[in-house]
Amino acid sequence: MGEDAAKDGNAAAGMAAPDLIAALTDESALVSPLERKLAASILADVNFATNASITEIAARAGVSPPTVTRFCRRLGCASFSDFKVQLARSAYVGLRYLRPESVTSTPAEVAEDIVTKAQNALFEMHRGLDLEALSRAAALLAKAQMIYAFGAGGNSSMIVNELQNRLFRLGCRIAASNDHGMNLMLSAAAEPGTVVFGSSFSGRNHELVRCFQLLRERGIKTIALTQSGSPLAEAADVVITVDLPEGQNIFRATSTRYAFLATVDILANLVAYADRSRSTRLLRGIKEQLIKHRDGDDRQLLGD
Amino acid sequence: MGEDAAKDGNAAAGMAAPDLIAALTDESALVSPLERKLAASILADVNFATNASITEIAARAGVSPPTVTRFCRRLGCASFSDFKVQLARSAYVGLRYLRPESVTSTPAEVAEDIVTKAQNALFEMHRGLDLEALSRAAALLAKAQMIYAFGAGGNSSMIVNELQNRLFRLGCRIAASNDHGMNLMLSAAAEPGTVVFGSSFSGRNHELVRCFQLLRERGIKTIALTQSGSPLAEAADVVITVDLPEGQNIFRATSTRYAFLATVDILANLVAYADRSRSTRLLRGIKEQLIKHRDGDDRQLLGD
DNA sequence: TCAATGTGCCGAAATTTATTTTCTTCATCG
DNA sequence: CGATGAAGAAAATAAATTTCGGCACATTGA
Known part of the structure; x- marks a missing residue:
C-alpha cells in the first residue's frame, strides 16, 4: 500500500511539474523575497543543488532548511527529495544550453555537443508547443x-x-x-x-x-x-x-x-x-x- | 569545504556513470545474486525507484537497506541519493521506450510520444556511437x-x-x-x-x-x-x-x-x-x- | 573425501545524518 | 491594534549508513 501510494504520488508529481526549471525561473510564482533568493541560488548552480542536501542548499542561499522544504512544496513537489529528482530530470536536458559555447575539438565532445543541442531543441520545442x-x-x-x-x-x-x-x-x-x-x-x-x-x-x-x-x-x-x-x-x-x-x-x-x-x-x-x-x-x-x-x-x- | 567536496564528488560521479541504465542492465558487472535481483527490481519500475526511499526499494526487491547502499556504491555512485539523482537523469530519456506502445490519441500525447522517441533515438545513437x-x-x-x-x-x-x-x-x-x-x-x-x-x-x-x-x-x-x-x-x-x-x-x-x-x-x-x-x-x-x-x-x- | 580456514556477502541493530513538523517570533498589512 | 503569514529554532521523525556478527561458499591441506 505504501508502495502504491508512493508510486501514485510520484506519477502525480511528474505530471504537475514537467519542467521545474521553468517554475524556478517564473518570478511571478515566487512571492516572498527569500523564495526568490532561494530560487536564484539554485539556478545559479543547479548541479550543486541536484546533489547537495537540504542543509547545504539552505546554507548557500542563506535561509533555513524548513524554508527550503516549504519552497519545494510550493513548487508542486511532494517533498524535498522529490524536488531533487525532478530538478535532476529538468536539468538534464533543460539547462544544458546554458553552457558556454565551448570550442569543441575532440570527436567525443563534438558528438556530445550535437546530441545535447538536438535534444535541447526538441525539449524546448515541446515546451513551447501550441x-x-x-x-x-x-x-x-x-x-x-x-x-x-x-x-x-x-x-x-x-x-x-x-x-x-x-x-x-x-x-x-x-x-x-x-x-x-x-x-x-x-x-x-x-x-x-x-x-x-x-x-x-x-x-x-x-x-x-x-x-x-x-x-x-x-x-x-x-x-x-x-x-x-x-x-x-x-x-x-x-x-x-x-x-x-x-x-x-x-x-x-x-x-x-x-x-x-x-x-x-x-x-x-x-x-x-x-x-x-x-x-x-x-x-x-x-x-x-x-x-x-x-x-x-x-x-x-x-x-x- | 563540505560544499565543494560535495560538488566535486557529484561532478566526478556524473562523469563516471553517464548512463546508469546501461550499468544496471549490464549483467556482467553484477556478480552477486542479490544485486541482480535488486537491479531487476529497479529496472522493473524505474519510476518507483527514482522516488522511493531506500527502505521501500529494499523491501520491494526483498533485500536489506545496506545491500542497496552497497549496490549504489558499486555502481559508481557516491551515495544512495546520488544514485537516485543519476537514475532520474538516465530514466528521463533513456528508458521511456520501455513503455508499452500505447494508442496515443490526444494531441498532447502524440506530441509527447514523438518528442520522447526522437530524444530516445538520439540518446541511444549517442550511446552506441563508434x-x-x-x-x-x-x-x-x-x-x-x-x-x-x-x-x-x-x-x-x-x-x-x-x-x-x-x-x-x-x-x-x-x-x-x-x-x-x-x-x-x-x-x-x-x-x-x-x-x-x-x-x-x-x-x-x-x-x-x-x-x-x-x-x-x-x-x-x-x-x-x-x-x-x-x-x-x-x-x-x-x-x-x-x-x-x-x-x-x-x-x-x-x-x-x-x-x-x-x-x-x-x-x-x-x-x-x-x-x-x-x-x-x-x-x-x-x-x-x-x-x-x-x-x-x-x-x-x-x-x- | 572431508574438515579447516579464509573470503566475502548479507542483514540486524546502532549510529549518524537528514528531513520534516511544531511552535514561537517577528514583520507586514488592513 | 489585531490578523495574517513568513521565517527560524528546536524537537521529533524519518532516512541512510556504518559497524558488526553470522552465514554460505570456495579454497586448501590432510
Missing part, C-alpha cells in the same frame, strides 16, 4: 482538397519534403515546392479548398511572405511553421510557432531542424488521427512495409 | 577528391542531401544521388581519390550493396551509414553503425531519422575540424550568413 494551433492546422490539412507545401533553402526544403512524404501516404493530395517562381504561380492559380503550408525558420523569407499575402487576398487558407511574430507568422491564418533560444541558432543553426522535423512529425500524426479511415490506411501501410522488409527489402524503398 | 569509425570516415571525406553520397527512399535521401548540404560549404566536392541507375553509373566511372558515402537504415538495399561491391572491386573507398552486420555494412570500408532498438523501428520507423541526421551532423563537424583552414572557412561562412540575416534575408536562403 497544440491548439497544431490541431487546427491538422484539421485544415485533413479536409484540404489540395495541399501545397512551400519551403526555401536547405532546411525548410527538408521540412516540406518531409511533410509531403508523410502526408501523401495518408491519402492527402500534396505537392511540395521549393522554387519561388513556382510557389508564386501555384499561389496565383490555387483553387478554393486548397491549403498552403509554408516553412521558414526565421519567418523572414520575403518571397514566401508575398505568396502568403497573395493567398490571403485570394481567400486561400495558409499554415505557417515559423518563428512567432515574424512577417510570415503575421501573414498566415494558422501559425505553428517554434521559438528556440537565439544563442543556439546564431552559432550553430542546425539544431533547430530537429525541432522543425519533430513538429512536422507531430502534425502528420495529428492529420492521421483526424480521420479514422485514413489512420487505418496508415496502419495497413505500415504492415505492408513490415512484410516487405522481412522479404529483405530496404525499408527506405517505401520512403519511411 | 567515434573511431566516425573519425576515420571524416578523415576519408576530408581528403577525398570527390564525394558521392548515395541514398534511397525518403529517409536516406534526406540524409544524403543533408550531407551534401553540410559538406559543400566546407570546400568538399560532393554530389548526392538517390537514383539507382545513376548510382551504378557513377560507381562504374568513379576515379581514384573518390569516396562514396552510402546511407541505408536497414542496410539491405540491394542496389546500394551492389554499388559498394563494385566500388570495392575498383578500389574506391566507401563509407556506410547503416545497421551493423547488414549486407551494406559488410560491403563498406568504413562503417558508421546506428543500431536502434527493434521495437522502436518496427512500429514507427521515423524516430531513427533523428539519429541518422545527428550522425551526419557530427560527421560534418568532424570533417570541418579535420582541416583547420576548412574550419576557418566554415566560420567565415557562418559570419556571412549572420550578416545577410540581419539584412532581413531568410537564413534558409543560405541553406542552413
